[in-house]
Amino acid sequence: MSTEVLLIDDSEGDVRLTREALHESRLAINLSVATDGVDGLAYLRREGIHADAPRPALILLDLNMPRMDGRELLACIKADATLRSIPVVILTTSDAQADVEIGYELQASCYLRKPGEWEGFAELMKNTLDFWLTKVKLPQLTQRV
Numbered sequence: 001m002s003t004e005v006l007l008i009d010d011s012e013g014d015v016r017l018t019r020e021a022l023h024e025s026r027l028a029i030n031l032s033v034a035t036d037g038v039d040g041l042a043y044l045r046r047e048g049i050h051a052d053a054p055r056p057a058l059i060l061l062d063l064n065m066p067r068m069d070g071r072e073l074l075a076c077i078k079a080d081a082t083l084r085s086i087p088v089v090i091l092t093t094s095d096a097q098a099d100v101e102i103g104y105e106l107q108a109s110c111y112l113r114k115p116g117e118w119e120g121f122a123e124l125m126k127n128t129l130d131f132w133l134t135k136v137k138l139p140q141l142t143q144r145v
């Protein structure tokens with residue numbers, strides 16, 4: 001049985017790299033992708049085209065996106081009683097201390113900076129997913145109806 005992971009990122013290149021890193025990790029993961037915060041929130045709330053979306057066990061969230069950025073989305077997730085228990089890993093290119101502080105203030109599970117080279121990115125993804133999906137005990141939540 002595969003684990004559901006939702007990647008919310010507007011960069012096609014980063015989505016492609018994430019898919020490749022997941023493939024190399026050999027973990028049983030079903031990756032869904034939302035391209036911005038509005039689409040990500042619709043996915044999580046199972047609205048519109050996402051009516052049948054599975055509940056993710058883990059969210060990988062970029063910060064800088066159009067329409068609704070990752071900070072706004074994280075605030076919405078943590079304010080929603082049905083979503084707040086899903087771990088949210090901020091995965092971004094931003095190294096700004098203000099972003100780190102805001103991420104943790106908004107209750108992100110962790111803050112990771114995307115490495116610029118493939119090997120570093122693949123290693124980060126492998127270690128992150130191994131930790132969150134094989135080491136950490138996550139709550140067993142049922143699908144919302």
